[in-house]
Every structure is written in structure tokens, then in C-alpha cells.
Amino acid sequence: MDTNLIIGIINIILIGTTPLIFAAIGELVVEKSGVLNLGLEGMMLVGAVSAFVTLVLTGNYFFALIISIVSGLLMSGFFAFLVLYLMANQVATGLALTIFGIGISSMIGKNYIGTPIEGMSPYFFIVISIIIVFLIGLFFKRTKMGLIVKAVGESHSSAHSLGFNVIKIRFLSILFGGSMSALAGFYMSICYAPMWQEGMIAGRGWIALALVVFATWKAERILLGAYIFGGVAIMQMNLQAFGIKLPGQFFNMLPYIVTILVLVIISGNKLRIKMSAPSCLSIPFNKNQ
Amino acid sequence: MNPYLIRIENISKNYSGVLANNNVSFNIRKGKIHALLGENGAGKSTIVKILYGLIAPDKGDIFLNNTKIVFKTPSEAKLQGIGMVFQHFSLFESLTVSENLILGIEEKISFDQLKNKVKVISEKYDLSLNLDSPINNLSAGEKQSVEIVRALLQEPEILIMDEPTSVLTPIEAEVLFSTLKKLIKEGKTILYITHKLEEVIKNCEEVTIMRNGNVITTCAASGETKESLALKMLGYKVNSQITDYSSISEELLISAKNLNKKFNDPFLTDLNNISFDVYKGEIFGIAGVAGNGQRELMELLTGENIGKVDGKLTFKNKEITNFTTKQRRDLGIGFVPEDRLGHSAIPELSLSENILLSNFPNNNFSKFGILNFKEIELQAKNVIKEFNVKAPNQETFAMNLSGGNLQKFVIGREIKSNPQILIVFQPTWGVDAGAESFIKESLIKLSKEGTSLIIISQDLDELIEITHKISVISKGSLSKHFKTRSLDIKKLGIMMGGVID
């Protein structure tokens, strides 16, 4: 293989996996605090459509980014209200968030399908995604606030007895996760596509969830996982370079099948999952009990 | 001048219809170990949680140094000089000791500062810690040291200790009391919560006795005896059981030979060379401090977690080492695990439905997989009646029963299934004194009828009361057994600390 091909492949991997990194690093913080938000797909869709519509209406990229993030905060804030204050089942609420997000995004975006826009260069966001991952890594390793988030996810009752405000810490973590998902959506519709298409996230939210498991809840491994994943998923190019011909649908299946295989490999080691998963993940906390 | 450090006046707290504290009032003198004595559910934990700012009272006042205080969070209590050591450790298992300590300190602190402070405290009170070790590698005693050091780092004036010796060996408990006495010498005050009468008499100066959410009295501990305290705590006299050896027969029922199990899991204790014999009609007790492999041994005996086991477990000369739970039940082995809610019973189901969790030989509960509710209800009614379970009827949800009544139901259910051997883990954990004595009586009666029992318990007094022979489990190893009648308690205490020959 010549250098150009390798650079090309790396380029494609970086461009393709950045939304996964944004969404996964956000979800990692949420899960570290002990909450499972399965609504990434929905929040990404809404983030994508709100960014796109804002850009079309105002022509301002900065506004598009702000409105996108706000949409993520609203969606995740609503989720947080349900699971933290009303103690709703986190799995079901996350699913509801996704279904709601699918509906509201295609409703908002109905008249914008196929509207042409000037896309933004992805490279700025690729750098930002790497920086965020390392910052989050430092946050958990070096700061007391990071330690507190970890402690809340480890044992909310202990954290409560020590006087930490479990609900507030989880609320903020969920909001961070929501804004990261929205940022991933922004990237999809403004940088990656750039266009709006119903259901354009195409399962990336779920793949990001799998990435968190793959990374065994360690920030830096999100990058590693995303890039390995991206590499395998674009094997299409390599395979075609070797002259293997398959119908397009089978190449499109690769990301999903790779995700399943990755989960199988990583979860097979029960002890590893038990040691690294936050102990209170998806268990509701009620301070009155 | 008011001599009291803390005055608690007319505190009431209602928990979804249950009055946990009813006009609770008592005063604590400075520089004393003040005991708060009461049964499970007497309201002790509620009042100290209120004092520590964890829950808000419905009414009433607390005065610290004659100033009325209202703590909204434990942080505020800590800053006013109140520290607390919890019964179920409020530690973070997968974090290290130093991380746990940092989390307990309100101010900003660097790692070096922490190290120095911890060193000072460790030396002063003989509490040694390994700062880099994760909590899940520590023994119960070491975990408690972490809790105490964490509380002391805030330099509290008053330290609340919630049942601290329930997880300690007798020797560790001695060490704890000498630490507490050092604290008292420095003028600190300790509020000591317990249900153990002896501790009050030996180590405390004043005692407040609570029953059913009410304060019965506050008095000097020196004038009391075990009997007088028990009467005030329970409101009635309890007769102790008498062990009867006549029921034991020659027939060997269950026997373990060198059972070994490696879990490869830092949260679990590996089991080494477990051997024992239990004869028909015999009650075999396994003593030990929590977290020394009891749970793992229980799961090995029930077959809930077998995996790869070395060694041999035989029941009536038949090897059952790798039998599943169902196969064991079919042979007439019954189990009562420790946890009632979600293990031996399902809180969300009715008592009738809970009957089905156990194995009744030759039952008419179902035909071709289709349930016969009449028969099931009948059995539930029988258990409720014979075992004195206080429940409106058999359709009551298990979650609506008190701990003692649910435990009576669970044990009754297992007894009614006519087991040849019943293996019980913590039979009277968290139940009231009335249920406790009823359960003990039922177990002794069962052995007289020819059923063998293995009782794993952290309550040594209970084992001494009802068993025929006792072994000690420590760090996953089981000692040889001792006849309960001629027991050397001191030696047992040493073995519980880890010296097993």
C-alpha cells in the first residue's frame, strides 16, 4: 500500500469516528456517575437537526452550535428530571428519549431534507474531540470533583452519607452527556454529511454506548476503541483493494457486526466488567429511603 | 452552666406511617461514652441520622453547647464537630484508602498533607492504614479503621459510632474500645449505638434505652446488669434456650472433604480445605466475622455458585459436589440464605406466591406445569399459622411484613418442606427479640425431630445458645470443630482473628 492510501484511510477513520467519540465520552461521564442514558441516538438526532435548521435560517455556524448544544441540554435535562427526581426506570426512559428524538427531529427537519448548505471542515472538531477525551481523563484522575463523580457512581448511599448531593452531581453529569451528544449531532449534519436526512445518525448513538463498554469506562480507551472500530468498519476499502466484491449492504452491516463482536470479546471477561463498571450503574437513588 | 454537650428535645420522625422516633429526648455529657441501646427497629439509627444531618426531623430541636442547631447536610454537621462511623461502611469499595479519606474531608487537601495528618492520627490511636490499598482488599476491621480515621481527620468533638463491633472479632473489639478511651481522655465525646448489653456495662458511662421509637430511660450504666438492661430494652423477659444432645444419631448425613474454591475475584474470599461432618439430628454452627468466606461457603453448599470446585461434598454417602441447586433440593436439602428481600423471598410477590420458591416433595402445587392455587394458598396459610407470622392473610406482599415476620415465614416454609438437612445463614439477622427466640426454638425443635442443621452466623452468642458443635471460619479456612458444651470462648476469639490450626 502506498502512503497516500494509508493517509487516506487514516483521514477517513478520523472523520468517521469523531461523532462516536463525542457521544461516547459524554456517556462515559454519565455512566461514571451511575446513570445509564440509552437516549444518545435521540439526542444526536435532535442535535443534528437543530444545528442544521439554525444554520439554514441564520447562516451562522456559531448560532448553529449553540442551539444544537441547547437542544442537547434540554433533552438530557428532561431525561435527568425523569430518572433522578421521578426515579423512572433508566432503560425505559432512555428508549423513550430515543423514540421521541426520532419523531421530533424528523418533524422539525421535514422541510429541510435536501436543503444544500456549505459544510464546515471537520478537522477542528477532530482535534477538539481528542482534547476533550484527555481532559476528561485528567478530570477523573487528578481532580477531587472527578473523584466525587466516580464515588457517586460507585456507591450513592455512601456518597450521600458523606454529604454529597448525589442528585445534583448526576444531573450535571447527564447534562454534560447531553451536550456532547448534541455536539456529535452537530458534527454529523454540519461537518460530516453535510445535510439533513431523517434517521441520519443510523445507530451511531448505540455504537457509542458499546464503545463505553469497550473502553471499560476509561476515557483514553474511548479514542483507541473508536479508531480500531473505525478501522475495521471501513475495511470495505481494503477489501475492495484486494479485489473482494460484495454487495454494498454487507459492507454497511460491518459497523453493527463489529460492534457485536467487540461487545462479545469485552464482556466475555465478567470479572473485568465487574471491576470497571460503576457499581451503581442504572440503580435509582432515593434519599428518603 | 449546662453540663450537657448535646441536648435532644422532643424529636419525632414519621416514615411512611411508621413512627420511627416519638418525642425522643435525651442529653449527652461532654467527655463520656454515651450508649444508645435498643433492638433492631427501636429508632436508634433514625435519631443519629437526624443528629448527623442526614434526615430532617418532623419536629423537635437539637442543641449543641446550648446553641440550637439545624443541619441540612452531613457536611454542616462535620464542620460543627460531629463525626460519624457507619454500621454498613460508607466507603467506596473500588477506590483506594487515600481516595476515600480525601472524599471525607471538606477542605482542600494535598496528598502529602493528608499523608502527614493520617500518620499523626494513626500513631496516636494505633490505627494503621495502607493508603494505596483499594478498600475491597481490606478486612472488616481494617475498613472500620479507615472509617474512624476519616471521621477523626475532621477533628470532631463528638463521634457517633453505629454498632461498630458487629463486624469485629472480639480482639478487634478490645482494640476499638481502647481507641475510644484514648479519645475520651482528650475530652472528646462518643455516642455509642449498640444492641449488645455487655458492651454497655463494660465500656459505657451513661446509657439511653430506646424501644419502639420511644426513649425508655437514660441512666448511669454502672448501676445496671445485663438482665436489668434487657428488661428495659425489650419490655419483657426472654428465656434462653438449652441445648439438648439427645437427638444426635450415629448416621452421617453430610460431609465435606477438603473443599477448595478459587474465585479469582477481589470482591470474594477463596475457600481453602473446608472439611466437616454433620450427623443426623445435629446442629453444626459456623462462627466467624463477616467477610471471611461465609457467603461463599453458603453458595457452595446451596449450589448457587459451584463452577469448578475441588474436594468432595457427600450427602448420605452420595457425592453431590457438582449438583445444581435443584438436584440438592430434590435430595431433601433446604436452604435459608441471609437476605430475605430478593433472595429467600421476593418482596413484590404475595406470601402464597413466595411458597413456590421452595421445594415441597410430593406436593399438589401443579399438574403438567399448571398451577393449583388452592393447594399453594393452603400451604401458605399453614406456615402463617404454625410459625406465628403476623400478616393479614396469605395474599399480603412479602414487602409489607416486618423483618422478623418475614424471616419466620421463610424459615417456616423451609421447615414445612420436610428437609433432611437445613442450611441457614444468619437465622436471626435483623429481627426483633420475639421473632429471634421463636426462630431459635423452631430450629432446635427441628433437630429433635431428626433434621440436621448447619447454621452460619456472625452472632457467636446465638451459636453457643443453640448448636451442638462449632467451627470457626476465617479467611476462607474452617477450623476443626469444638463441642459447644465445653467451649473455650477465648480460643474461639483468637481463631476468629485469623489464627486457625
Added chain:
Amino acid sequence: MIKIVPRGNSSKSMFIFAPFLSVIFTLITASIIFFIMGYNPIEAIIIFFYSPISNLYGISELLVKATPLCLIAIGLSFCFKNNLYNIGAEGQLTMGAIFGGGIGIYFYDVSSFLILPAMIIAGAIGGALWAMIPAILKTKFNTNEILTSLMLAYVALLILDYLVVGPWRDPEGFNFPKTRGFGESGRMPVLYQGLRVHFGLIITLILVFISYFIYSKTIFGYQLKVSGYSPRAAKFAGYNKNYLIFSAFAISGAFAGIAGIGEVSGPIGLLYRDISPNYGFTAIIVCFLGRLDPLGIILASLVIALTYLGAEDAQLFLRIPAAVGFVFQGLVLFFLLGTDLLVNFKIKVKEKHGY
């Protein structure tokens, strides 16, 4: 000050009442949304929720939509009761349609009363096999079934896509991505001449009744319930955990598969890309809204089916995008999860206390 206080006992009436409350809240929110969009809310609500079922044709359409929703949801309840989050019913439905539909295409010119039953059985097998994959991965490798079942849904949709543009494409279909139509023997008989409501409804009702029987009267149903409430208690009782996982997934996959073949051999009559408007995902809402209870699921499937019809009418008459149906479905579930709080807790409005 508003305080949330535990009830102590969970409230049975609230358990039943909360789904109704959530539907009412959704209606209120819907009218607010319509109002904001500039429509007369009452008129919009009537067009959305009443006109679609104001005549016999509309009721038949409601049943056509409710049939797959109800059938998939009742299948899912086997998984959800056991705390297994199978969210890939869309894939199992697709596989059912492929397996059964394959027979329909192969025998398109054969007339035999055996073809339809063979298609239904093949559909059930296809759905069950597809559902077994997450079950096997969960039992053998401890893999989270939420993610695997969902990933497999995407894979199944791509397989269908491959088939209808590739090997199974109708040779006389002008290159449209669809297969040839099934023969008359491969179609579900309609229940009433001139309406689309079909025999799948009868199959669904029979399976709902069987499920009701399994839940309330058999040991198997009891074991599912126990292991859902507490896996530890199921271990204590000596139940075979893997067997329960396999059967729950197999049943829910088979039901989804039958729903899939019901769609393609019923109203559609051939295979193409969009055989299901998200029935597999929406059935999750039906299942929760129906409280995992057979009767509840029947009612919930009618309510949710109405959001499909209403959305179509709203698009037609009010030019509101049909996706508004999904918005309402999401809202119903949100409100349900929120009002669920009332089952175990009371809301107490307290005067501010003196201290």
C-alpha cells in the same frame, strides 16, 4: 414545598390508573403543540384522534395497525417480565417476514392451503432464530442484550434490503426494489369483505390468550416472573436461568416474526424495504403502556395504533409531518414513566415548616 413520600405499599389503583393519566397528559400536550403550530387545538385533536376511527373503514385500519403492535408487544412482555431488554423486535419482525416471505415468493404460482401455515411457521422460526442470537451471546458471553439485539435489527434490515434489490427482485418489476407478489394462497384472508383487517388479528388474539394463560396459571410463567423480580431468588429456587432466557427470547422473537409475516402476507402482499413503520420499536411503548399485562397490551396497542392513523390524517388534512405520531408515542412513554412515581410514592404538599 412539595415532597415525595414513599407509600410503603405500592398502590394497585395507581398502577392501573397511571397509563390512562399518561394518555390524558399526552392529549393535553398534543393540543398545546397544535396550538403553538398555529392550529385550532380542538379541531386538530378531533382530526388526529377521532376522525380516523369515525367510520368502519377507519376501525378496520386501526385493527390492521394494532395487530402487529399487540402481537410484538405481548411477545416482548415475556422478555421484559424477565428483565431482558430485547429492543430488536424490528429485526426479528424483518427476519420473520424474510423467512415466511421467501416461501410466499417461491410458491407464488402454487395454490395450496398449506402455503399460508407454512409461511407463518417459517416466520415464527425466522424471528425466533434471530432473537436467539442475543440470547446466546448473553448466556455464553455475558453480552448486554440491549445493544446486540438492536445492532441485529440494523443487520436484518440490510439483509432485507439486499434481498429485494438483489436475488429476490421481481423480474417483471421494472427494477423497483421489491419482490413479486405472493400468490392467493400466500395471503392472509381478510375478515370482512372490502376492509383490510385480516386473519392476523385472530392469530394475535389467540396468542394473547395463550400468553395470559402462561403468565397467570403455569409454573413457567411464575418462573419468568421470579427471575425478573430477582435473579438471586430464581437461583435460590433452583430455576435454570439460561432456559428462561432462551425461552423468553425465542417466544418474543417468534411473535415478532409472526407479526412480520402477518404484515407482508396481509396488507402488503410482497416484500420491499419498508415493510414496517417502526412497529418493532413502537411495540416497546405498547408493552410498557400495557403494563406487560395481556389485557393492558390490547388496549395500549389500540391507543398507539391510533397515533399512526392520526399522524397520517394530520399530514393529509393539516400538513403536519406524520412524524408527529412518533413524538406523541415518545410523550406517552415519558408521561407514563413520570406518573409511575405515583405507584410507589405519594406527593405531599407541605406547608413550610417553622424550622
